[in-house]
Amino acid sequence: MSLRATIVAVLWMVLSGVASAQTHPDLSGYWELTYLDSQHVPRAQLSPRVTRAVLDAQAKKDFKAVRWCNMLGMPAIMASPRPLDIRQTDRMMAIAAEVNAATRYIYLNRAAHISKDIFDPTTNGDSIGRWDGDTLVVDTIGFDPDKGLTAIPGGGFRTANSHLVERYRLLNNGSLLSVTFTWTDPGVYRTPHTYEFRYSRLPRDYEARLPVGCDPFDEGRTAFLTRGGGSR
Amino acid sequence: MAVMRFALAALGMAALVLNAPAALNAQGPPDGVRALEGGWVRLDTSGSGNFGGLTAGFARAVLTPEGAAKIKPQRDPDDVDPDERPHKAGEPYIVTQGRCGVGGPGAIEPNSAAFFIVPTRDEVLIVREGPGGRHVYADGREHPPLSRIVPSGAGHSTAKWEEGDLVIDTVGLTEGAVTAGGWRTPETHVTERYHVAADGVHMRITFTWTDAKIYARPHSYAFEFERLPADGYAFENWCDSGDPLQRQSVVPPVQLP
Numbered sequence: 296m297s298l299r300a301t302i303v304a305v306l307w308m309v310l311s312g313v314a315s316a317q318t319h320p321d322l323s324g325y326w327e328l329t330y331l332d333s334q335h336v337p338r339a340q341l342s343p344r345v346t347r348a349v350l351d352a353q354a355k356k357d358f359k360a361v362r363w364c365n366m367l368g369m370p371a372i373m374a375s376p377r378p379l380d381i382r383q384t385d386r387m388m389a390i391a392a393e394v395n396a397a398t399r400y401i402y403l404n405r406a407a408h409i410s411k412d413i414f415d416p417t418t419n420g421d422s423i424g425r426w427d428g429d430t431l432v433v434d435t436i437g438f439d440p441d442k443g444l445t446a447i448p449g450g451g452f453r454t455a456n457s458h459l460v461e462r463y464r465l466l467n468n469g470s471l472l473s474v475t476f477t478w479t480d481p482g483v484y485r486t487p488h489t490y491e492f493r494y495s496r497l498p499r500d501y502e503a504r505l506p507v508g509c510d511p512f513d514e515g516r517t518a519f520l521t522r523g524g525g526s527r
Numbered sequence: 528m529a530v531m532r533f534a535l536a537a538l539g540m541a542a543l544v545l546n547a548p549a550a551l552n553a554q555g556p557p558d559g560v561r562a563l564e565g566g567w568v569r570l571d572t573s574g575s576g577n578f579g580g581l582t583a584g585f586a587r588a589v590l591t592p593e594g595a596a597k598i599k600p601q602r603d604p605d606d607v608d609p610d611e612r613p614h615k616a617g618e619p620y621i622v623t624q625g626r627c628g629v630g631g632p633g634a635i636e637p638n639s640a641a642f643f644i645v646p647t648r649d650e651v652l653i654v655r656e657g658p659g660g661r662h663v664y665a666d667g668r669e670h671p672p673l674s675r676i677v678p679s680g681a682g683h684s685t686a687k688w689e690e691g692d693l694v695i696d697t698v699g700l701t702e703g704a705v706t707a708g709g710w711r712t713p714e715t716h717v718t719e720r721y722h723v724a725a726d727g728v729h730m731r732i733t734f735t736w737t738d739a740k741i742y743a744r745p746h747s748y749a750f751e752f753e754r755l756p757a758d759g760y761a762f763e764n765w766c767d768s769g770d771p772l773q774r775q776s777v778v779p780p781v782q783l784p
Contacts, residue, residue, distance in 0.1 A: 321647075323647045323649070323650075324649075359769060362769065363627075363767060363769030364627055364768060365627070365767055365769075366765070366766075380650075380652060380660070380662060382645040382647050382650065382652040383645075383647065384564055384645060384646070384647065386564065386565070387565075387645060389643065389645045389652055389654055389660075391652060391654055391659070391660040392658075394658075395658050396658055397656070397657050397658055397764075398643075398654040398655070398656075398657075398658070398659075398660055398761070400760065400761045402760065409760060415762070415763075417762075417763035418763060419763065421760070442765060442767075499649060500668070502662070502664070502683075505677060505679050506658065506659050511626065511627065511769065512624065512626060512768070
């Protein structure tokens with residue numbers, strides 16, 4: 296190889312290395328479901344084991360979570376009617392909601408989940424992320440089946456065995472954020488259940504509002520919820 | 528000679544490209560960001576054994592007469608101790624209604640749970656192991672007029688970077704007590720200076736409260752923090768008002784002489 300060719304090769308390697316280190320999109324910002332063609336949710340193919348009785352029992356648990364103002368968790372946090380504040384560094388991405396849900400932490404600096412021996416299941420699970428080109432791929436396990444709102448858009452619910460893969464990518468010059476959710480859980484789904492939400496970026500001067508309040512001892516609220524025929 | 532010129536030109540181009548990340552970073556937060564980013568937990572270095580011990584070493588607030596007149600006893604609205612009398616050792620009593628999900632993001636002083644700082648170009652997000660968070664605007668904006676702020680436990684916060692320290696200014700807090708004998712109203716300013724030590728592991732947050740109506744001089748104190756280990760992660764503080772165990776009883780232990 297000539298000296299010139301060697302220099303070109305070295306330069307190409309340096310430049311491509313810099314490019315790969317710098318080209319991760321920054322998803323930071325306030326994002327809101329617009330409800331205008333923003334949710335593409337097919338009906339889930341449920342496992343035969345998910346009978347009407349199973350669904351009713353799960354709905355009863357979810358009602359209790361709402362009745363008592365429990366933290367919602369995944370996937371409800373991502374369907375928040377209020378904007379999500381997504382903040383990304385090269386080690387972590389945090390998703391804070393204006394509803395009663397624990398902040399989601401997505402670790403970008405580790406490739407493996409916390410050992411099941413030490414991780415206490417949570418409403419949001421344990422999330423790790425990696426970049427696949429311009430797409431952030433987030434892998435989550437470790438869900439608590441008994442806490443929060445467990446219903447999954449399109450049908451089904453999260454369990455201790457649920458596995459969620461999300462793919463985050465910017466569209467439309469960064470003004471839209473597409474997130475596809477794929478749930479696999481042999482106890483709930485016959486085939487992986489995939490749906491997409493699209494979020495619009497809010498103006499840079501948007502300021503987060505106070506979180507939506509929820510008082511479990513508000514008698515009017517309780518009467519409203521129970522009058523609707525829900526379980527107590 | 529031609530090869531040498533080509534090599535110099537190539538190296539020059541490489542230097543330009545390699546410097547580009549620095550130029551990009553110049554638009555983002557400064558170097559202090561890397562030091563500040565991550566999980567932190569409070570070190571109770573100044574006292575233990577009771578809640579008062581933690582702040583017993585802090586200088587007490589020096590109040591104006593008007594400020595002193597504002598001070599009134601406060602109690603947690605969730606506190607349900609019905610008779611407010613001392614309880615004998617071994618006598619259980621209920622201390623909380625177990626009320627969850629009310630009140631928003633809570634006070635600005637970190638409690639004993641871990642909290643996480645996520646600094647980005649426009650905003651520093653400070654979040655705990657539960658709902659809510661502090662959205663600290665670092666894009667140069669000013670506070671809105673107080674008339675446009677709904678007072679809250681987090682208030683309205685803006686930030687700037689000073690010599691690697693993050694300096695947050697907050698107004699719009701709900702009226703109430705301040706650590707070490709202070710008081711606050713929505714007009715009161717609190718400045719927090721986040722300083723990470725050279726070891727990268729320890730951090731001090733210095734709180735300074737100023738309000739000419741309340742304080743004769745700025746009221747200042749500091750808490751110390753330690754970085755979570757590299758493999759640390761956020762827990763999730765669970766609270767369920769529907770769980771009878773949430774309304775915990777306290778059984779006072781026998782006190783040693």
